[in-house]
Amino acid sequence: MTGTAPWRAFQSLPFAHGGPPASGRLRATPADFVVEERLGFAPDGDGEHRLLRVRKVGANTEWVARRLAAFAGVPASAVGWAGLKDRHAVTTQWFTVPVTNRPEPDWAAAGADDDGFRVLEVHRHRRKLRRGALAGNRFQLRIGSLSGDRAALHERLARVAEHGVPNYFGEQRFGRGGANLERASALFEGRPGRVDRHRRGLWLSAVRAQLFNEVLAERVIRGDWDRPLAGDRMQLAGSQSHFAAETIDEALCARTRAGDIAPTGPLWGRGAPLTSGTPAQLEGEVAAAFPLWVQGLEAAGLKHERRALRLTAKDLTWEWRGDDLLELAFELPAGAYATAVVRELVDWHGAGLDRDDTADPPAFDGR
Numbered sequence: 001m002t003g004t005a006p007w008r009a010f011q012s013l014p015f016a017h018g019g020p021p022a023s024g025r026l027r028a029t030p031a032d033f034v035v036e037e038r039l040g041f042a043p044d045g046d047g048e049h050r051l052l053r054v055r056k057v058g059a060n061t062e063w064v065a066r067r068l069a070a071f072a073g074v075p076a077s078a079v080g081w082a083g084l085k086d087r088h089a090v091t092t093q094w095f096t097v098p099v100t101n102r103p104e105p106d107w108a109a110a111g112a113d114d115d116g117f118r119v120l121e122v123h124r125h126r127r128k129l130r131r132g133a134l135a136g137n138r139f140q141l142r143i144g145s146l147s148g149d150r151a152a153l154h155e156r157l158a159r160v161a162e163h164g165v166p167n168y169f170g171e172q173r174f175g176r177g178g179a180n181l182e183r184a185s186a187l188f189e190g191r192p193g194r195v196d197r198h199r200r201g202l203w204l205s206a207v208r209a210q211l212f213n214e215v216l217a218e219r220v221i222r223g224d225w226d227r228p229l230a231g232d233r234m235q236l237a238g239s240q241s242h243f244a245a246e247t248i249d250e251a252l253c254a255r256t257r258a259g260d261i262a263p264t265g266p267l268w269g270r271g272a273p274l275t276s277g278t279p280a281q282l283e284g285e286v287a288a289a290f291p292l293w294v295q296g297l298e299a300a301g302l303k304h305e306r307r308a309l310r311l312t313a314k315d316l317t318w319e320w321r322g323d324d325l326l327e328l329a330f331e332l333p334a335g336a337y338a339t340a341v342v343r344e345l346v347d348w349h350g351a352g353l354d355r356d357d358t359a360d361p362p363a364f365d366g367r
Contacts, residue, residue: 007178009171010174013166013213013217014217015343017159022147022148022149022152022153024145024346027089027141031090031142032141032144033089035139035140036138037092038137044123048100049080049096049127050107050122051129052096053093053119054095054117055118057090057116058088059115060086060087068110069097078128096125107119137336138330142321142327143327143328146326146346148346153345160341160344164310167308167310168213169209169210170337174206181203181210185292187200208269208302211268212307214289216265218285219265226262227253228248229277229278229279230246231275232245232275233264235306235308240306263309265307265309268293269297269300270301307335313332315331316330
C-alpha cells in the first residue's frame with residue numbers, strides 16, 4: 001500500500017509546454033554536469049569554524065564530510081553543509097568544520113585527486129553551516145547526442161526562459177523506483193521497526209515531495225500552475241513569505257507574470273491548509289486520495305508549509321557546440337531541481353541524477 005492511491009512517477013508528470021522537442025544524453029561524464037553553490041552571505045572572518053569551499057568529482061557530499069571530519073579530528077556530526085550534491089557531477093560546495101582548541105589543519109592536504117575532492121578556499125566562520133543555508137545553485141550542463149527539431153528546441157528554450165517550468169521535485173528525492181515512498185508507507189503502518197532519524201527524514205521528505213508533485217501535476221493539467229487563482233497562497237520571489245490571494249486583479253497577475261510572486265502548493269503537515277476556494281478543493285482532493293501519507297505527516301509533527309509552483313531558470317543561456325551538443329547554463333534557487341528544467345526541453349537519459357536536497361525543511365535536519 002502506498003499512500004493509498006497510485007502515485008505519478010517523475011517521468012509521467014505532465015509537461016507545461018508540451019512534450020520535449022528533442023532527445024539526448026545528459027551527464028555522459030561528470031564534467032557534463034557542473035554545479036556551483038551560491039551561499040548568499042559572506043564568511044564572518046572570525047570564529048571557531050572554518051568555512052571551506054570544496055570542489056568534488058565522483059564523490060557524494062556525506063562521504064566528503066566524513067573525510068573532512070577525519071582529517072580535522074572531529075566527529076562527522078560536527079561538519080556542516082548546506083545541500084546534498086550527487087556524485088555523478090563536478091560540484092563546488094561549502095562545508096564548515098570546527099577547529100576549537102586544535103592546531104590548524106593543512107587544508108591543502110585534505111583531499112587528493114584520487115580522493116575526488118579539493119579544498120579551494122578557507123575562511124573563518126562563527127556558525128555551523130545548516131541545511132538549506134544558501135541562495136541557490138549555478139548549473140552548467142552539456143547534453144550530447146541530440147536529435148530532434150532544432151528550431152522547435154530553440155522556441156522551447158525561449159519559452160522556458162520567459163515563462164519558467166513547473167517546480168517539480170526531482171526523481172532522486174524518491175529513491176530508486178520510488179522506494180522511499182514505499183518505506184514511508186511501511187513506517188506509517190508501523191512495519192519497519194526501529195529507523196534512524198536520517199532515514200526517517202528522507203522518507204518523510206519523499207512523501208511530502210510526492211504530494212506536492214501530485215498537486216502541481218493537477219494544476220499543470222488545468223493550465224493554471226503559473227497564474228493565481230482566488231484562494232491561492234502567493235509566495236514572494238526569493239523568500240518563504242506568502243500571502244492570500246483573496247481576489248485576482250490585473251496588478252496581481254502582472255506581478256505574477258513578472259516573476260515577483262508565484263502561486264504555491266502544499267508541503268503537508270500540521271496546521272491550517274491556508275488556501276481557500278478552488279486551490280483548497282484541489283489540495284483536499286489530493287489529500288483524500290493519499291490519507292495514509294497525509295495522516296502520517298501530521299502525526300510526525302511536521303508543520304504545514306508552502307512551495308512555489310513555478311520555477312524560473314535565472315539567466316538561462318544556451319550554445320551549440322557542433323551539430324549534436326548543447327550547452328546550458330542557468331541558476332536555480334535552493335531546493336530546485338535542474339532536471340525539472342531539462343525535462344521540458346529534452347527527453348534525456350544518462351548516468352546518475354542531479355542531487356540538491358537543500359529544500360529539506362528544518363524538521364529533517366537532525367530533529
